[in-house]
Amino acid sequence: MSAAFDFDPQPRRASVAVDVGGVIVGGGAPVVVQSMTNTDTADIDGTVAQVAALHKAGSELVRITVDRDESAAAVPKIRDRLERLGLDVPLVGDFHYIGHKLLADHPACAEALAKYRINPGNVGFKDKKDKQFAEIVEMAIRYDKPVRIGVNWGSLDQELLTRLMDENQANGFPLTAQQVTRETIVQSALLSAELAEDIGLPRNRIILSAKVSGVQDLIAVYAMLSTRSDHALHLGLTEAGMGTKGIVASSASLGILMQQGIGDTIRISLTPEPGGDRTREVQVAQELLQVMGFRQFIPVVAACPGCGRTTSTVFQELAQKIQDDIRRNMPVWREKYPGVEGLKVAVMGCIVNGPGESKHADIGISLPGTGETPAAPVFIDGQKAMTLRGPNIAGDFETLVSDYIEK
Numbered sequence: 170m171s172a173a174f175d176f177d178p179q180p181r182r183a184s185v186a187v188d189v190g191g192v193i194v195g196g197g198a199p200v201v202v203q204s205m206t207n208t209d210t211a212d213i214d215g216t217v218a219q220v221a222a223l224h225k226a227g228s229e230l231v232r233i234t235v236d237r238d239e240s241a242a243a244v245p246k247i248r249d250r251l252e253r254l255g256l257d258v259p260l261v262g263d264f265h266y267i268g269h270k271l272l273a274d275h276p277a278c279a280e281a282l283a284k285y286r287i288n289p290g291n292v293g294f295k296d297k298k299d300k301q302f303a304e305i306v307e308m309a310i311r312y313d314k315p316v317r318i319g320v321n322w323g324s325l326d327q328e329l330l331t332r333l334m335d336e337n338q339a340n341g342f343p344l345t346a347q348q349v350t351r352e353t354i355v356q357s358a359l360l361s362a363e364l365a366e367d368i369g370l371p372r373n374r375i376i377l378s379a380k381v382s383g384v385q386d387l388i389a390v391y392a393m394l395s396t397r398s399d400h401a402l403h404l405g406l407t408e409a410g411m412g413t414k415g416i417v418a419s420s421a422s423l424g425i426l427m428q429q430g431i432g433d434t435i436r437i438s439l440t441p442e443p444g445g446d447r448t449r450e451v452q453v454a455q456e457l458l459q460v461m462g463f464r465q466f467i468p469v470v471a472a473c474p475g476c477g478r479t480t481s482t483v484f485q486e487l488a489q490k491i492q493d494d495i496r497r498n499m500p501v502w503r504e505k506y507p508g509v510e511g512l513k514v515a516v517m518g519c520i521v522n523g524p525g526e527s528k529h530a531d532i533g534i535s536l537p538g539t540g541e542t543p544a545a546p547v548f549i550d551g552q553k554a555m556t557l558r559g560p561n562i563a564g565d566f567e568t569l570v571s572d573y574i575e576k
């Protein structure tokens with residue numbers, strides 16, 4: 170057997186499936202894309218608008234902050250408004266510090282949410298910790314909701330960390346400080362899951378996450394978690410950062426984990442530019458899953474980077490226009506043409522790689538590079554179908570792509 174097979178994606182790690190408001194996470198189900206709002210949840214209009222935008226962009230679950238009475242009171246109203254808009258997206262409540270109290274005081278909120286996120290590092294402190302954790306779990310049992318036990322190293326359980334550091338010292342420091350921290354993160358998630366199960370929450374109501382901001386740390390903690398539990402795993406690099414750094418760091422870490430078969434749902438945590446588009450994180454999550462071959466959401470446009478053989482920007486502009494056309498038409502195409510998500514369109518800048526790449530696509534064009542005959546061969550289903558000439562090659566190819574999809 171060729172060693173090349175060693176580099177193929179590993180089989181998905183076996184995990185217990187969890188039903189989150191009708192969306193299945195784990196158990197071999199396709200990796201779920203989720204996101205989180207950054208509106209004040211008490212601002213019902215703003216939150217409904219952002220949840221709707223995230224869901225329309227492809228977020229299959231949306232998490233909202235539930236941090237005080239006003240936001241807890243808003244949750245059922247947000248749920249109702251979304252239903253009236255025909256948007257059936259499960260809402261996840263993000264609780265810290267007083268989640269037990271908010272859920273107890275706002276039964277309509279507890280009912281409206283599809284999942285509760287518990288942070289074991291701040292659910293309560295000292296003697297109150299287990300009691301308040303138990304109260305949230307009991308609410309989840311009462312309302313038949315799943316929970317995500319979401320550890321974050323920015324709010325790590327300090328008692329557990331101190332205990333494991335003391336143990337490490339007593340044993341002669343077999344672990345580095347970094348290893349103790351990773352072990353604390355993993356144990357915090359596992360011990361909390363064990364406690365939730367002891368209280369009576371079934372395994373198929375528990376999802377785990379263990380978020381850190383370093384790529385190597387994230388890979389390590391999820392690798393540890395994946396071998397020590399069969400709970401469904403929510404992947405995400407926390408505080409990934411802004412712009413390309415956040416995208417690269419998230420893609421590198423989540424990509425490596427998913428290649429190992431680890432991960433049942435992902436969130437890409439990008440810091441948006443002030444006033445920036447929150448849906449970017451959904452687009453990145455979808456593109457990550459699609460380029461890795463795990464899911465298909467939208468036709469892929471393959472385009473070469475261009476080089477000294479292309480002195481005009483015609484092919485970049487055409488690639489951009491095709492991409493924009495696809496994004497604009499996808500809501501309709503998805504309904505009308507099932508399977509359209511899997512198409513590949515190639516827009517290439519010259520004869521060097523143009524025909525070859527175009528043949529690998531469903532439909533592709535090789536534009537003329539500098540000094541080449543001003544003609545653009547078009548390939549459909551791997552065969553040369555025609556050659557476009559004249560001043561409107563770009564427009565003609567756009568029409569061909571639309572026709573191909575429609576036919």
Ligand code: SF4
Binds near residue numbers: 476522
């Ligand atoms: Fe350059 Fe042609 Fe390769 Fe595009 S296909 S990068 S234009 S050589």
